[in-house]
Amino acid sequence: MSQPNPAQRAELLEEHLHAQGIIDPERIEPAVARAESSSGDVPSPAMGARVVARAWTDEDFKTRLLTDPVNTLSEYLDQAIPMAVVENTALVHHVIVCTLCSCYPSGILGNPPSWYKSFEYRSRVVREPRAVLAEFGTHLDEGVELVVHDSTAEQRYLVLPARPAGTDGWSQEDLATLVTRNSMIGTGLARTPPA
């Protein structure tokens, strides 16, 4: 007899947890669909892009986002959690990781990408962040101060990327198209607009 594969084990577990009254299997699919949604109204990179584009165009919102992120993000988050927002500029660049597991600003960005949870990223970005960023095609100027945030406690980090040049007068909707998921983790920068 071969060992059951993960799909078979998951099915057995589901039956067991249903019999125990711990889960209602009918609620799984809607929850998974929500996690998979790329709508800006649920936690996803699109929601993060909305937050960033708003901060780029509304100085008061940006100040509140940086100084009081828990309350400022409460209109987006399902659940109040400790949050820190760190701003990338021409002088300082922040990048986030969780070396111990996979802590991530999921309340805003949704589930993390596989690379964020990989042994490669978790082991290396604290030690050689410039080499890791280069693998993402991100090359920082030599003088830029680089700060790696290891999410070792319950506080979640969101990176506010720098607003690209050449976007004066852009609407929030247009600006949001320049905000990539990686730019909100710090492995990337926001896209520059086509010339």
Add this chain to the structure above:
Amino acid sequence: MDGVHDLGGMHGFGPVPIEADEPVFHEVWEGRVWYMTRALGGRVTTDRVRHTIEQMPPGQYLTSSYYERWLWAAEHLAEDPEVLADTNRSRPRPSPTTPLSPSRFRPGDRVRVRNVVTADHTRVPRYLRRAVGRVEWAAFAWPNPTRSAETGTYGESELVYTVVFPAADLFGPPADHTLAADLAESDLEGT
């Protein structure tokens, strides 16, 4: 615990595997395991879930995918007495707006990370033990993760500080960046 999960600073893992336009879940069972693990974890503490994953034998941990590790943890949580008792049901999840208690350390203070590791759960990564850093600020208050993992319930909160370290002190002179980590007051001492 000194576990295989504590990967920060290790050599030898190679290039980061970056998949363009990847789906949230690669297989149907992954989404279902994600849901079940969260449902199980909601009956205890996130720390209990983390500590369960950390019990996975090291060889298996390194050869399993992310959701295979979650599946292993969910199977174990499903037999966990505290999960079955729904231990944390009557306790509200801690609030990030909990009033901060008087702080032992102030911004700018030099602190050393205590080396008090046991087989229990800890959120102090190996590469920071005994390191000396500078307190940035008292960021928030949260229940102690070692106790939350052990009891399956959230108890009293303590202050958690963001502490910054010169990476060269941790990893040698070629490193020119800063490492920031969030550390509980009980894991720090004055220098």
